[in-house]
Amino acid sequence: MLKSLTKAFFGSSNERYVRSMRKTVDQINALEEQIQALSDEELTAQTDKFREQLASGKTLDQILPEAFATVREASIRVLGMRHFDVQMIGGIVLHRGEISEMRTGEGKTLVATLATYLNAIEGKGVHVITVNDYLARRDAEWMGQLYRFLGLTVGVIVPNIDEFQRRDAYNADITYGTNNEFGFDYLRDNMKHERGQMVQRPFNYAILDEVDSILVDEARTPLIISGPTEDKSDLYVSIDAIVKDLDPDWYEADEKSKNITWTEEGTDAIEAKLSEAGLLETENLYDVENTLVIHHLDQALRANIMFKRDTDYIVKDDKIVIIDEFTGRMMEGRRWSNGLHQAVEAKEGVKIEPENQTLASITFQNYFRMYPKLSGMTGTAATEAAEFWDIYKLNVAEIPTHKPVARIDEDDQFYKNTMDKFQAIAKAIREKNEIGQPVLVGTVSIEKSELLSQFLDKEGVKHAVLNARMHEQEAHIVAQAGRIGSVTIATNMAGRGTDIQLGGNLEFRIEDELGDMPEGPERDEAVARIKQEIAEEKERVIEAGGLFVLGTERHESRRIDNQLRGRSGRQGDPGLSRFYLCLEDDLLRIFGPDTLFSKMMNSNLEDGEAIGSKWLSKAIETAQKKVEGRNYEVRKNVVQYDDVMNDQRKVIYEQRAEIMDSETVDEVVLDMRYDTINALVEEACPPGSYPEQWKIEGLKTRLDEVLGLSPPLDAWLEEDTLEPEIIEERIRAEVDQQMDAKVARVDPSMWRTIEKSVLLQTLDHHWKEHLATLDALRQVVGLRAHAQKQPINEYKQEAFGLFERLLETLREDVTTKLMKLDVREPEPMPQGSLPDLPDFLTGHIDPLTGLDNSNDGDGSSRQAGLFGSLAGSSRAAVGPGGSETSNPYAGMEISRNAPCPCGSGNKYKHCHGAVSARA
Incomplete structure (x- = not known):
């Protein structure tokens, strides 16, 4: 009671938090006239001015009001868009490393420019991470105009670009890309053998667009790089x-x-x-x-x-x-x-x-937690606020809309079975279609989309179906979903990335209708005509009630339902939303309480009859919360297991970085050699044992296997004062002598390269085997719950032991390879031949169900340049995408789907193989 009164009087904690930022917005607004008076050159020079202020000791928070005012003015001049005050609040939230929840159509893309610019001034790099390549390219090009005007560089990471383009993109002040591309680049960087081959810089700050999709929906599935078996x-x-x-x-x-x-x-x-x-x-x-x-x-x-x-x-x-x-x-x-x-x-x-074997993997949770500062934006985050805080320590701030929401959200309509429900849906769509009101229908599967399409055909309603089979046309279909009388069936609206504007989308209409028309007075006249048509059509749509969003069933997550609903009522437009449900829906059938079924069935609901009640909606929400809780536990479980591996991953990756950065690794190799000798002697001659208990024959065998050495152990044993320490010292001396003689025959720089190469390759091999063992362990450790043991604790204990064994095996293997290495001068490579390069795949895989949520694009999934110096030597021969005029590999037997030998990272058919085809 007291809590309700306090909230009514003072507002919620979120409202108070948003109010507290109004002072900063007032400071930004107070600078508007001063910034407006600057010329374009002076506005551009603001960036250098801010950098000087930072160098002199000012903080980002201190320059924030003037920096935001600068971005607002630059946006007006370059993009023709002015940031609203609520967008300024959203930008402040992002800069503070929090999640900004803003309704669909409130301009999140523009909001991101504020925090992105401010943090990019430092020159440490800002990553703007989206859910698909289309959005990454679009935003990099669209918002890139603004950043470049202000003197910043912009890069974009998408599939099918080579290593040099990737490195340039990461070295830019602002880098756009998808979550999968950033994650895979991190894993690939930590598989490379030279620091110069790595493309990413140290992490600084990331803004996640559709943060709930990235950190919640996809977070149950780790990123995995794998090779064929x-x-x-x-x-x-x-x-x-x-x-x-x-x-x-x-x-x-x-x-x-x-x-x-x-x-x-x-x-x-x-x-x-x-x-x-x-x-x-x-x-x-x-x-x-x-x-x-x-x-x-x-x-x-x-x-x-x-x-x-x-x-x-x-x-x-x-x-x-x-x-x-x-x-x-x-x-x-x-x-x-x-x-x-x-x-x-x-x-x-x-x-x-x-099948494929895991070579490297990481969860999104552990990847994004490596950023010192992380923030995000979405239209639906509040329902998962607890998870954002528990896993990522990210606070969610709900930003008020620029104009009040005018959409009407009606109660759910409940039917007895699927056929009754779809007949009612088809009838409702026909009624809306007759008055010209546009309808957006959300379905949960292709099967349901096509079933509804059949019902609408019977009703004679013209409609468009947007699902996996229509992927290429999806942006164009969604863009026109707000036109008069349009009916669009969409399989789940999450992450579509295209704004639905009442009356139609100007940009897409120009592209569709005037794509081939050259610039000139005729085109200008046609554009003006389309603008006029859209304005008139928008008025008609508003009179008809705005966009009607119809859900054919409830999704497992309330967020997905809210995303669908949020498509209607943007920027104060009128709108309507309604969900249709039945007893046969998966959510109710699998997760709904039994009482819900019995009460519905006992209510003598007639065929075709519908009911709607707040009790029913509450029961549905309870079922959704139950599923959300279960899914959260799954994601939490993934994190717990990956945290174990993450500690080990850090050790391995740090060790690799140290090896790559070192001029020489002879001390590391020497320590490994001595530790190996110590382990061999200790195994045969345990401390505190008598000479007659020593396993000398076993020691002889192991010394020959591991070191290629046959010391006179029998002669040494005739000495009365012989101790294990003395045996160890003598073996060390013989090994050192043998190794010194080998090194003396080789150029010192060549030997340093050999040592580093052997060390890195052996480390990678055993890490790969270790990952496979951990994968197998995860599959079986759950069974130990039957023995009243905690699987995660068992996993931690076993994984620790396996990691210790990994380090022991690594030391021994490196020592063996270097001791038995036959060093020769490298032979010249035969004309027209290149070493075979491993082929591997990228995946974003659920360890529990095997579901893969990543995009294995043509270029991003193959990384030939990791395995040698080919990538470094190919720059002069190949341009981006293999755009040179000749193919140096013509005549060689190279599969069209194999990685191109030039090291570009593209498949052969998309690189030098394409040159052969053109020739």
């Missing part, structure tokens, strides 16, 4: 045939977690079928020798039971293409992990691609 196509096909012949009573499916468990009867039956097919190594299904078969069996079962065609994936060009559950887009090139994608390929009878 052996082909097991026959195994997938054999197991798929067995799975398709299973009795449903043999297993239990959990739709919530998309997991399947075998019944006792099922275990016996499947054991018999696998034995009959000759797929079991031993008779017992769960013997360790059968682990691989059981793993693939489980994946095949999930593929056949849990993953549905046209909902989770589509088949296109004889390939399985994953559908993004959040945006409804096709995710070309992305693959599920742990054999799941291969299981789906076997299920659908398409070509089975080989």
Whole structure:
């Protein structure tokens, strides 16, 4: 009661926080006339002035009012847009390293320019991170005009650019790109063998556009770089045939977690079928020798039971293409992990691609927590405020709208079954269409989009369908969703990135209608005509009630529903939103309380009849909160496990950086050699033991295996005073002598290069193997919960032991390689041949479900330049994208899909191979 009174009198804590920033906005506004009086040259010179002030000891907070006023004036002159006061507040929130929640259509892209400019003045680099390549390119070009006018440099990171373009983009004052590209570049940088090959600078400040999509929706899936393993196509096909012949009573499916468990009867039956097919190594299904078969069996079962065609994936060009559950887009090139994608390929009878092994990985949580300062903006963050604070220590500030929201949000309409619901939806759309009111329909899957499309065809309603099959046209379809009488069906509106304006979008209409018309009076006249048409049409749409947003069912997350609703009512426009639900909706069927079902069914709801009530809406919200809580626990679980690996990753990456930065690593190598000798002697001659207990024969064998050495151990043993320490010293002396003789035969600079190369390559090899072991450990450690043990604690303990073993193995392996290395002068490379370069893939993979949410674009997924000096030597031969006039690799047998040998990072067919095709 007291809390409510306090809130009513003083306002909420968020309102008080926003009010506190009004003083700073007043300071900015007070400078407006002074800044307006500056010429273009003087306005541009403000940047140098601010840099001098920072150099003299001022802070960013102290120059903020004048810097923001400068950006506002530059925006008016360059872009023709003036920042509102509420946008200034949003900019302050971003600068403070917080999340700015602003409604759709409030100009978040323009808000970001304020904090971006202010922080870029320092010259340490600002990363503006978006959810897709289209937005990264658009914003870099659009807002880049403003930054360049003020004397700052702008770069953009997208797929299919080479290493030199990437490095230049990262060295710019402001760098735009997608979350996946930034994350993969970090991992790739930490796989390189020379500091000069790395593209990223030290982290400084990042602004995340659609921050909830990046830090929440995609945060359950780590970024993974992987390399191919052996082909097991026959195994997938054999197991798929067995799975398709299973009795449903043999297993239990959990739709919530998309997991399947075998019944006792099922275990016996499947054991018999696998034995009959000759797929079991031993008779017992769960013997360790059968682990691989059981793993693939489980994946095949999930593929056949849990993953549905046209909902989770589509088949296109004889390939399985994953559908993004959040945006409804096709995710070309992305693959599920742990054999799941291969299981789906076997299920659908398409070509089975080989699995891949993890080479490097990181979660978005641990990647973005490396930024000293992080902020974000979105239209929907408040529902996840607790998670933003718990994981990232980011506060959420809700920024008021420039104009009051005029949209009407109606109660949900509830129907008995899907057919009744879709008939009612089609009827409601037809009624709105007849009065000219534009309708945007949100569906949760391609299947539902196409079903609704059939209903609308029956009603005779002309409409556009926007889903994964229409990816290329999506921006143009969304842009015109606010036109009179338009009906647009969209599979999930998250991350579309295109503003829906009532009456139509001017920019897209000009592009669609006047794309080929040359500049001149005729084009100017046509543009003026389109502007007039849009203005008139907007008035008609407003009279019809504005954009009507219709949801065909509730999403698991309230945020996604709010994103859909937020498409209507931008900048004070009128609008309407309504959701239609039924008992067969996945959310209610899987997560809804039983009482909800029983009460609805007992209410004698007639076919085609609808009800709506606040109680029902509350029950739906409760179900959504339940799912959100479960999803949060999944993301938290991912972080807990990755935190364990992150500590180890930091050690490895720091060690690699030190090795790359060192002129020589001879001291590191010497320490490794001595530690190895110490371990060998201690293993054979334990401290406190007697000489007769020493394992001398074993020591002889190990010295020969590891050091290639055969010291006179038997002769040494005849001495009465022999101690393990003396044996160790003598072995060291012999090893040093042998190594000195080897080094003396080689040029010193060449030997330093050899040592660094061996050290880095061995480190990378064992780190890769360690990651594979940790992946396997994660798969099985959950079973220890049955023994009343905490899986995460077990994982920490086991992972620590594995890491210690990794370091021991690394020391021994490096020592062995250098001791047994036969050093020769390098032979000249035969004409027309190049060393084979490894091929690897990028993925953004859920460790629990195998879902991959990354974009494996043609150029970004292949990184030939990592593995040698080719990238450094190719700059003169190849321009961006391989635009040179000749192909030095013509005549060589290079696969079109292999990395181009020039080191550009592009596939051969998109680089020098394209040159051959043109020639």
